[in-house]
Amino acid sequence: MPPRNGIGVTGFVLGLVGLVFSPIPFVGVIAWPLVILGLIFSIIGLVRVKNGKAxxxxLSITGIALSALGLVVCVVWIFVFNAAVNEVNNELNRTAKVSYEITGDATNVEVIYGEVLNPVTETVPALPWHKEVENKGVYKGGTLTVSTGETGGSVSCKITVDGAVVSTKTASGEFATAACTGV
Structure with missing residues (x-):
């Protein structure tokens, strides 16, 4: 009876296809069973060669190499994906210290500050003015708007996030507005 080569060829084909799919994000999930089966079939094919049955x-050795390489790529993707998920999770849970500051010579200014979807409005009789808040989540900064009104004067706004100045603006005159946005 002539040698039968089907198992070694199957291992080679599965290993090759698995290796091709393994570096592709998300699609590479189908590479796991392919490279594992490719490794198993290629090893069985090599054993059959040693027993004289194939x-x-x-081709069996190449199937083992391709399957092993594909398996390594799949494992590397697990570490890369986990690192990315951890980085996003850490950023979402990080708390930022946000400092809002207004200086100038204007009086009775209207101040609007805070997160874009949740602003706070105050009338401030005299400057300087300062608030510190902590933001948690995706949005680490805020907005700060100051208007002089009809009494005029000059105003400057500044937003600092975690000790770094992210926005400054200055305005002067009647009904002047300085608007800072910091992320």
Whole structure:
């Protein structure tokens, strides 16, 4: 009876296809069973060659190598994906210290500050004015708007996030507005 080479060839094909799919994000999930089965079939094919039941030693060894390489790529993707998920999770849960500051010589100014969807409005009789808040989540900064009204004067706004100045603006005159946005 002539040697039968089907198992070694199957291992080679599964290993090759698995290796091709393994570096592709999300699609590479189908590579896991392919490279594992490719490794198993290629090893069985190599054992069959050693027992004289098959004659495709080179193809079986190549199948083992391709399957092993595909498996390594799949494992590397697990670490890369986990690192990315952890980085996003850490950023979402990080708390930022936000400082809002207004200086100038204007009086009775209207101040609007805070997160874009949740602003706070105050009338401030005299400057300087300062507020500190902590923001948690995606939005780490805020907005700060100051208007001089009809009494006029000059105003400057500044937003600092975690000790770094992210926005400054200055305005002067009647009904002047300085608007800072910091992320």
């Amino acid at each position: 004659s495709n030693k080179g």
